[in-house]
Amino acid sequence: MAGTGVFEEIADENSVYKFYSESEWRKSSSGKSVPIINPTTRQTHFRVQACTQDEVNKIIETAKTAQKLWAKTPLWKRAELLHKAAAVLKEQKVPIAECLVKEIAKPAKDAVTEVVRSGDLVSYCAEEGVRILGEGKFLVSDSFPGNERTKYCLTSKIPLGVVLAIPPFNYPVNLAVSKIAPALIAGNSLVLKPPTQGAVAALHMVHCFHLAGFPKGLISCVTGKGSEIGDFLTMHPGVNCISFTGGDTGIAISKKAGMIPLQMELGGKDACIVLEDADLDLATANIVKGGFSYSGQRCTAVKVVLVMESVADTLVEKVKAKVAKLTVGPPEDDCDITPVVTESSANFIEGLVMDAKQKGATICQEYKREGNLIWPLLLDHVRPDMRIAWEEPFGPVLPVIRINSVEEGVHHCNASNFGLQGSVFTRDINKAILISDAMETGTIQINSAPARGPDHFPFQGLKDSGIGSQGITNSINMMTKIKSTVINLPTPSYTMG
Ligand SMILES: NC(=O)C1=CN([C@@H]2O[C@H](COP(=O)(O)OP(=O)(O)OC[C@H]3O[C@@H](n4cnc5c(N)ncnc54)[C@H](OP(=O)(O)O)[C@@H]3O)[C@@H](O)[C@H]2O)C=CC1
Numbered sequence: 001m002a003g004t005g006v007f008e009e010i011a012d013e014n015s016v017y018k019f020y021s022e023s024e025w026r027k028s029s030s031g032k033s034v035p036i037i038n039p040t041t042r043q044t045h046f047r048v049q050a051c052t053q054d055e056v057n058k059i060i061e062t063a064k065t066a067q068k069l070w071a072k073t074p075l076w077k078r079a080e081l082l083h084k085a086a087a088v089l090k091e092q093k094v095p096i097a098e099c100l101v102k103e104i105a106k107p108a109k110d111a112v113t114e115v116v117r118s119g120d121l122v123s124y125c126a127e128e129g130v131r132i133l134g135e136g137k138f139l140v141s142d143s144f145p146g147n148e149r150t151k152y153c154l155t156s157k158i159p160l161g162v163v164l165a166i167p168p169f170n171y172p173v174n175l176a177v178s179k180i181a182p183a184l185i186a187g188n189s190l191v192l193k194p195p196t197q198g199a200v201a202a203l204h205m206v207h208c209f210h211l212a213g214f215p216k217g218l219i220s221c222v223t224g225k226g227s228e229i230g231d232f233l234t235m236h237p238g239v240n241c242i243s244f245t246g247g248d249t250g251i252a253i254s255k256k257a258g259m260i261p262l263q264m265e266l267g268g269k270d271a272c273i274v275l276e277d278a279d280l281d282l283a284t285a286n287i288v289k290g291g292f293s294y295s296g297q298r299c300t301a302v303k304v305v306l307v308m309e310s311v312a313d314t315l316v317e318k319v320k321a322k323v324a325k326l327t328v329g330p331p332e333d334d335c336d337i338t339p340v341v342t343e344s345s346a347n348f349i350e351g352l353v354m355d356a357k358q359k360g361a362t363i364c365q366e367y368k369r370e371g372n373l374i375w376p377l378l379l380d381h382v383r384p385d386m387r388i389a390w391e392e393p394f395g396p397v398l399p400v401i402r403i404n405s406v407e408e409g410v411h412h413c414n415a416s417n418f419g420l421q422g423s424v425f426t427r428d429i430n431k432a433i434l435i436s437d438a439m440e441t442g443t444i445q446i447n448s449a450p451a452r453g454p455d456h457f458p459f460q461g462l463k464d465s466g467i468g469s470q471g472i473t474n475s476i477n478m479m480t481k482i483k484s485t486v487i488n489l490p491t492p493s494y495t496m497g
């Protein structure tokens with residue numbers, strides 16, 4: 001149960017969750033709180049502190065001081081603490097998962113999986129950090145024209161300072177630790193601003209790091225609405241790096257942030273191209289899993305199917321049959337399709353469906369909605385003049401566009417503003433490689449649905465889908481800077497010479 005057991009101290013007497021600063025759980029001096037609406041009941045389920053700008057200033061000041069000491073902490077000790085945090089996180093998977101169920105309507109089993117995956121991510125990050133941060137480069141000067149061998153250059157990776165982490169609602173724990181763990185192992189301090197929906201699960205996760213015993217001020221968590229404190233945080237002169245996952249907000253942040261490294265993982269319109277020679281059962285299974293798991297609220301969800309006309313009828317029939325078997329209902333019952341995160345999301349999704357219906361798309365199932373719960377829907381014969389051909393619903397609604405050539409499919413994919421992932425189903429590996437090379441996205445999956453994981457794989461988006469690359473190794477590298485030390489010799493020196 002939230003706010004009990006080891007988590008007792010993180011909520012106040014009115015069950016308002018506190019924010020985390022200087023290794024203590026605190027109430028905001030604003031005296032205000034932000035409600036978290038349960039997507040299923042549409043009632044306020046939790047409240048978190050609405051932090052003030054002064055509290056943010058204090059947190060960043062403390063983070064700066066803490067980072068200086070942390071950078072002097074041996075790498076193996078940093079790793080040891082991360083391993084401890086990972087263990088506590090996994091031990092506490094049940095209460096944290098309960099929060100995910102109530103705050104973001106994540107199906108019960110997936111909620112537990114998110115927490116366990118997060119613990120594994122933290123441990124892997126500790127191990128990877130020990131390996132890659134312990135290595136540097138050694139360069140000699142005589143490889144560049146005109147130089148003798150008089151200079152030895154040693155490079156190492158140094159921390160950036162204070163890293164600001166802003167994850168989205170759909171993975172408030174996993175996409176938080178995917179920023180926290182690399183930042184910490186690399187010697188940075190970390191300020192987390194969790195999504196409002198998902199903030200309480202994130203606060204529980206932060207408490208696991210607290211219980212692991214990280215030094216005072218190294219990790220902080222500030223809560224409040226992104227629209228109210230977001231700009232203050234992202235434009236704060238004390239922040240040295242921003243790692244953000246979310247929607248278009250990230251584009252706005254990248255325009256406002258100062259001259260600091262940015263890691264942005266934004267939206268996607270992941271296309272799934274199905275060729276005539278595809279294994280249609282395999283494609284069907286992946287389209288349904290990829291399109292409808294967590295009700296389509298994944299940046300890597302299959303968001304448009306581009307199928308060759310000759311196999312389209314068969315594929316659509318197979319997908320329809322599988323969609324009919326999806327269970328729909330509350331996350332507590334571990335249903336496949338659960339309410340989408342907010343009423344405004346549900347309204348947005350409905351708008352896309354109505355636009356497509358009005359313009360002549362074939363609605364394969366009856367459109368049904370109760371509150372935030374939208375029944376899974378397949379839209380066939382979608383054309384490029386329909387909004388759903390281009391916009392991401394972030395809901396259980398999947399458009400199918402019938403194509404007459406591979407080029408048509410690749411063209412549709414590349415005409416999108418997004419470029420996160422894509423997938424292609426074919427038995428011809430040569431064709432698959434050519435299509436993969438032609439698709440302008442950060443990753444192409446051959447014969448499988450798009451996915452971020454396993455979490456050590458590089459994960460990146462082109463165009464409006466992001467800046468930089470994630471994945472454990474890339475995130476650690478991104479949260480460091482190269483420093484060189486050059487040894488200048490009085491005379492040229494050649495090994496064995
Ligand atoms: N590429 C990827 O890896 C992923 C991309 N996404 C994309 O994210 C979107 C859905 O997630 P959602 O959480 O709604 O995305 P948002 O962009 O609305 O929010 C993401 C985070 O930004 C915060 N935020 C809001 N306004 C500001 C601001 N002005 N300054 C700083 N932070 C701010 C939010 O806080 P608050 O909740 O308080 O508003 C939240 O923590 C979809 O478009 C989806 O495609 C989602 C997951 C992964």
Ligand SMILES: O=C(O)[C@H](O)COP(=O)(O)O
Nearest residue numbers: 171298299300451452453
């Ligand atoms: O936020 C998202 O949607 C993810 O980054 C996708 O992760 P997944 O592919 O592992 O679900």
